[in-house]
Amino acid sequence: MPSKPSLILASSSRYRKELLSRLRLPFTAISPDVDETPQPGETPEALALRLSVAKAMAVAANHPGSIVIGSDQVATVNGDPIGKPGDFPRAQAQLRALSGQLVEFHSALAVTDGQRVEKADIITRCRFRQLSDNAIDAYLRAEEPYDTAGSAKAESLGIALMESIQSDDPTAIIGLPLIELTRMLAKFGLDPLNAPGASA
Numbered sequence: 001m002p003s004k005p006s007l008i009l010a011s012s013s014r015y016r017k018e019l020l021s022r023l024r025l026p027f028t029a030i031s032p033d034v035d036e037t038p039q040p041g042e043t044p045e046a047l048a049l050r051l052s053v054a055k056a057m058a059v060a061a062n063h064p065g066s067i068v069i070g071s072d073q074v075a076t077v078n079g080d081p082i083g084k085p086g087d088f089p090r091a092q093a094q095l096r097a098l099s100g101q102l103v104e105f106h107s108a109l110a111v112t113d114g115q116r117v118e119k120a121d122i123i124t125r126c127r128f129r130q131l132s133d134n135a136i137d138a139y140l141r142a143e144e145p146y147d148t149a150g151s152a153k154a155e156s157l158g159i160a161l162m163e164s165i166q167s168d169d170p171t172a173i174i175g176l177p178l179i180e181l182t183r184m185l186a187k188f189g190l191d192p193l194n195a196p197g198a199s200a
Contacts, residue, residue: 005113007190010059010070015155019176020069023192025185032058032070044074044081045121048108053119060114067188070110073175075149077101082150091140091151095161099131103150107172111184118184122177124167126154131161 009020012031020027032055038047049072056070075082077098085091103126110119139161145153152158154165155174169177182192 005189006063006066008059008063008066008068010055010068013175015174016071016176019171019174019178022178023182025190025192030059034058038081044076044079045106047081048072048074048106049119049121052108052110053112053117056110056112056117060112064114066113067185067190068112069181071176072108073149074106076104076106084149085146085151087146088140091146092136094151095131095136095140096133098128098150100128102127105150105173107175107177109177109180109184111181111188113188118187120177120180120184122167122169122172122180124165124173126165126173127163128161129163
């Protein structure tokens, strides 16, 4: 029996590593070297898709025969992208601006074997609560989400900032849409339900 191709996650994100580990497929994680600067006139959706493909292809180029997963997430309000705040004052201003607003998170996903590429954009719509300055400050001091677009980590305390979340995939908001990923991996011969040890 030929051995199955190795699986690589083109990311250094601990959140994406944790999510992928839920599928119980052995994998390694490699940080891709990709310029994430948006192109002129590029929409948030196009940016997320392009970067997810670029990350996967960059790692696949150095690991022939492997299946590589790339992912990228862009948050938007009224079609305008929201960046990562970087520090407390910017996060404070960002959450004040997002109070009561509907935020769309584009969680793009790409899977490649170096030749063929599967890609998709999973949208999550988050309605933020009306947030007081005290609530914003308490949240930021507790979680320090300065490396997160939108200054809110929905996988932890940031869920308390939300009024509602709508998505076809509850894992998309965290950064790796597992429902879509499972479908894509099966196309490359990696099915978590038919993998060794899946029934253990």
